[in-house]
Amino acid sequence: MSNQVDVAIKTFNDGFSCSQAVLVSHCEEYGLDSEMALRVAGAFGGGMGHIGETCGAVTGALMLLGLKYGKTKAEDTDSNDRTYAKVKEFTDMFKQKHGSIKCKDLIEFDISVKEELTKAKEAGVFKTVCPLLVKDSIEMVERLL
Secondary structure, eight states: OOHHHHHHHHHHHTTOOHHHHHHHHHGGGGTOOHHHHHHHHTTSHHHHTSSSOBOHHHHHHHHHHHHHHOOSSTTOHHHHHHHHHHHHHHHHHHHHHHSOSBHHHHHSSOTTSHHHHHHHHHHTHHHHHHHHHHHHHHHHHHHHO
């Protein structure tokens, strides 16, 4: 297990979301301090703010790809194309391993519904499934960074 995986799992276990844990694992390599990374990724946990859509471990990885490859000049279409190609490659890998990139599919609960969120907590998915998704996400994104 890489040091960045350890950092992310610790971050997640300390009470941060999947998106925060994944982004903070590599953010400083790309000029983003960890406090700002936690803030930026804070709205993406639980499938985009607990609506069960794109998994936070995925959005955190996509933010890392943007930090490395994202364009900074409007006319830089090459960087844009490269970034989107990396996003496709990452999401294809993630889907191949886990079947989906949607939080509600991955944890098998729709956490946008209060009762389902309670059931998900009771089932322990945030202690079993989510750390695995964080780990896999980092291992996959590291191949592309």
